[in-house]
Amino acid sequence: MRQKGKATIKKIKTKIYSPRSSQLKLAEAAVQKIRNKDLQTEVQTQIKIVKQLSFIAVTFLLFSCNSNIVFDQYISIENQQWRSENGINFIVKNLDTISANNVFINIRNTKNYEFSSLFLIAKLELPNGFKVIDTLEYEMTDASGNWLGSGFTDLKENKLFYKENVVFSEIGTYKFNIQHATRGINDIQGKNPLEGITDVGLRIEKIKK
Structure with a gap:
């Protein structure tokens, strides 16, 4: 007799496409994208604020440290x-007529300067026309050069x-004039x-009490 074979039945899974589900995912992705963008904007804003505060702090610090500078040129x-x-x-112009000050002559030099000292003639003309003339000598190098x-x-x-402790x-108006008088040996x-x-610079600093 002929045996009957068992029939094999394959179950096929059917994937149901839901337009509504797809739209929800797209909406969630869009919301997440907006959140990320907002977060990035917020971070950039905070960084900008920190930079601005840092700049203000540094400016205030520099101003505080140099608040005694009256003139610098x-x-x-x-x-x-x-x-x-x-x-x-x-x-x-417009100097404080009460406070005491120190006055400096600032010199910038390169290695092309050939002398170990510098001679200057400094003239100061007061508002009343009176003139004060000083001959100055400054060491530019130490004993080793x-x-x-x-x-x-x-x-x-x-x-x-x-000038030290001058009022x-x-x-x-105060007029300063600086000339050099440097000369070599037998010159x-x-x-x-x-x-x-x-x-060549001039700097006036108010003496802090």
Whole structure:
């Protein structure tokens, strides 16, 4: 007799497509994208605020540290060749007539400056026309020939005392004039031009009590 074989029935899973389900997923993705964008915007805003606050803090700190500066100006020497007849002029107005101040002459020099010292003639004209003339000498190097000025490059910064504990008691304009009088050995006429000086500055600092 012929045996009857067992029929194998395969179950086929039917995947039902739901337009509503797809729309929900798209909506959720859109919401998530908006949230991510909002979060990114918020982070950028916070970073911007932090930068602004940092800038304000640094500015305030610098202002606090330099609040004693009354006047600070540099004038460049053309081609780093300072002729003795070319005085450097500074005009200072609206000075405090009560507070005491220290006055500095600032000099920037390069390795092309060939002397160990610097001679200057500094003139100060008061508002009433009275003039004060000082002949000044400053050491630019130590005994070993090393520069005394600050700076890690070839450009050195020298902050030189000019007048100490001075009160500008008169109201009006104060005129400063600075000339160099540097000369070599047996050099009657002086070094003209004097090379290696890049800038000459004047700085007035109020003495803190």
